[in-house]
Amino acid sequence: QTPIRIEAFDNSNIQGTDPVSAMVVFIDGKPDKKEYRKYKIRSVEGPDDYETMREVIRRRYTRVLKENLPLPDLIIVDGGKGQMSAALSVLEDELGLDIPLCGLAKDERHKTSELLYGDPPTVIDLDRKSQEFYLIQRIQDEVHRFAITFHRQLRGKSAFKSILDDIPGVGVKRRNLLLTHFKSITEIKNTPLETIKRLGIPEPTAKMIQQYLNEHAET
Incomplete structure (x- = not known):
């Protein structure tokens, strides 16, 4: 059958x-x-x-x-x-x-x-x-x-979450904001700074996030 x-x-x-x-x-x-x-x-x-x-x-x-x-x-x-x-x-x-x-x-x-x-x-x-x-x-x-x-x-997703945990000044709340609004590390690196600031993240921290990812993250 x-x-x-x-x-x-x-x-x-x-x-x-x-x-x-x-x-x-x-x-x-x-x-x-x-x-x-x-x-x-x-x-x-x-x-x-x-x-x-x-x-x-x-x-x-x-x-x-x-x-x-x-x-x-x-x-x-x-x-x-x-x-x-x-x-x-x-x-x-x-x-x-x-x-x-x-x-x-x-x-x-x-x-x-x-x-x-x-x-x-x-x-x-x-x-x-x-x-x-x-x-x-x-x-x-x-x-x-x-x-x-x-x-x-x-x-x-695991790699994305892990590298965000390593960035100074990015606690659980900011990490979750970034995970919710962006699909990848590359997207955060390439997005305008103003987009990150609109999440309530101060400009110095937003700049540091992008700088850290550009220096440490593989795309």
């Missing part, structure tokens, strides 16, 4: 910072972007892909059950046997769900290479020119793109 609703997950924790996970949904072979979800990982420190997978699967399907949302016909996790085992331990042992789940492994060029299914997981042979292989490759690429984009956004 061809799965109608597919939910796919991928984790991103480059350099072990700001770990996140992302979920994409495909219905009848097409992405349904309004159903996409992003997750900041709460319980895991550092690059622990298996615990990250457990957390996000637990959060997603606890909510699905609580709110009586539609269950997928197939769950795809980006990864091999370890990620599959982590996801299944939550689905079956904690939540009592019996949903088909498969894993997608990549080759050394980071391209989709294998579809794993079953317990224990075994490789399912798929013709690389088939519509099925094209679909799972597209799903894997999409969930990876979505997770990486989210992770980069978070890392950018």
